[in-house]
Amino acid sequence: MVTPDRLAALFKAYHTPLLRFLTRRLGDRDEAEEIAQETFVRALKQETIASERSWLFAVASNLVRDEARRGARERKRHDLLRVREEAESSVEPEPTSMEREEDRALARQAIEMLGERDRDALLMREEGLGYEEIAEALDLSLASVGTTLSRARRRLMEAYESLQQERSAERA
Numbered sequence: 001m002v003t004p005d006r007l008a009a010l011f012k013a014y015h016t017p018l019l020r021f022l023t024r025r026l027g028d029r030d031e032a033e034e035i036a037q038e039t040f041v042r043a044l045k046q047e048t049i050a051s052e053r054s055w056l057f058a059v060a061s062n063l064v065r066d067e068a069r070r071g072a073r074e075r076k077r078h079d080l081l082r083v084r085e086e087a088e089s090s091v092e093p094e095p096t097s098m099e100r101e102e103d104r105a106l107a108r109q110a111i112e113m114l115g116e117r118d119r120d121a122l123l124m125r126e127e128g129l130g131y132e133e134i135a136e137a138l139d140l141s142l143a144s145v146g147t148t149l150s151r152a153r154r155r156l157m158e159a160y161e162s163l164q165q166e167r168s169a170e171r172a
Contacts, residue, residue: 010052015040017127019036021060024111035060035064039063051133054136055137109159109163110163117138119152131146
């Protein structure tokens, strides 16, 4: 079992990059903190961890996936309620005037349009994980990591540009 001292060392070494990855992945620092905490709790329960960083990122990715499934069910329920409320009310919220906030929202939306593997690969690479660690965390062959990252970058740019064009067309 991972000792408390070893867990403290893992936390010190990997908490910040893991939290950044999760915050970028989720767009919510509080939720990222919760998942990071759960990841380290699970590490404490492990007998041994062979490749610490890739194991932590893989567990965190799985927790995000599990949470997304739960959230999707809840969002469906909330969407139904929201549609019902909107139908009863004709008041629309004021749009934000800050272009930077809009660009951030577009970037976030473009990231969400990517497939899960592409999104996770990009965000893990952004956090400094090497190809070997990304391959292990996402259960890819080492040879396919570069291709996955290249494809993900291209798809991200295409999604972002498409969203920008939609926004421009809406304003015209």
